[in-house]
Amino acid sequence: MDVSREKTLREPRVSSLALQVAKYTAVGKITVRNNLAYLYDYLIRSLFLLVILYIFAQLWRVTYDGIGTATISGYTFEQLLWYLVFAEAMVLSSPRLARRIEDEVKKGDVAYQLTRPVSYLLFQYAQYMGEAYVLVPVHLLVGGALGTMMFGVPHFGWGWIGFLLISVGAFTVNFLLNMILALTSFWIEETRGLEFVYYKIVFTLGGMLLPLEMFGGTVRQIADWLPFQCVVYFPSKTAVQFDAGEIGHMLGVQAVWAAVLTVCLTLIYRKGVKKLNVNGG
Template sequence: MGDSSRTEAGKAVAIWGAGAAAFAKSAAVARITLRQMMFYKTDFLLRCAFLLMILYVFSQLWSAAYGGGETGSVAGFTLKQLLWYLVFTEALTLAAPPICSRIEQEVKNGDVAMRLVRPISYVLYHYASFLAEAALRFAIHLLAGSLVVWPIVGAPNFGYGWAALLSLSLGALTVTFLMAAAIGLCAFWIEETRGLEFVLQKLQFTLGGMLLPIDLMPDWLQRICAWLPFRAAMYLPARAAVHSGGDHLLRDLGVQAVWLAVLGAIVAVIFRRGAVKLHVNGG
């Protein structure tokens, strides 16, 4: 009995040590990514200018649709809530780095072989880099979007809504990464993944509720969206932010958790099969 207990304790320590080592490696990758991003200030300025233009156009469009009033509501969204919803979805959309293109390029030029021998999981490496870059982009785009919408409809609710946004944003960005990584890893079998990436982006824009909340869509389309992962990557955090009651927060977190498990398993299977194909064919 004593030997069994020591064995179990040893396994627990080994698992804890492996987890701590993976976290330390991921943190190092994130720090390197953030330092590299400091050299691309012009890119940030151009992205922010694009976001400002888009939000200004949509703010004028929806203000006209609401008749200039801030008290009326459409599908439970007031003008103020809808404009801030657009700020959050646009910030999440523009936050995501082009992970599909990066993985595809590494597979095509053979850099993936060097990544595989490094002391960190290939997928985990890209996830740490993706999350660090996405977090910085998200914060900057959120600030830029606020500069347009705040003067028009005022400040958002700084209560539970902001906490809901932050608590769901990590899951949303992770879902986005897993979907993009699954597409990028298809480069092990197909020459170009740009077409699949294009389709994925357009599905996120429409079925994810980026430009239009899912609540404003027809009932039949809402039922379809409920069974797809796109709303977990965009609609859920943005809706939770503007509807600050928090009634559906736990349910939304549960939906994200389910999709993280499903998409994580899909990425793991694709990567394992792709790695086997790489080793068999010589890279």
């Protein structure tokens, strides 16, 4: 009797957890379907990525030729260009949460969002991940077209699997950082300036413009202690220079930062909801 009673008590918890997972998975799937309807629009808009990568390619070609060496900080010219392809794809595929939530606060739509029978934060996370994983293949396809024309079809091997694995943590950390910035709109409403500063930090200390190996001394040490490397540097490096030994370290760093940022986000959210002042009704 005791065993059956214990089993009975456990079953609702398992069902409830499964229901919650299914609920937010459904949100992600709906987001994917909605974004797939605009797939051609995304492809056209992402063509500007070719211009950016072409300029970088010419600059780095001159740099490598001028130095007269096959590698710089452990990267060949081909590896560096492919690194930039993945780095640009990760940044451009990240939805701009600050703008979306800022507009919801100004219009008053956030009041309806908060009354839904779902967690506001998990709902936003499911939407974020669904949109991100529609945009990543698009940007990789467009950016990869230039890399393929210059160097042929890449042979990353396990790098593809490593990239997919690390990208989950990368988008999660980026979501948490962006959501923390976005929730400041509950107090100050205008958050795009903060978002602008954030992405400039990601461009540098996050390793989008340059792999972190190319930074020396104090700058590299600072970058190693900040979460921004988790967003761009980790997945991009894994793709072009796969090292099974580093995967565990990268996942561990991402997990630690995800835990710390989740606690911070939860506290800010609870305080923000109490202080929320909706202008739009």
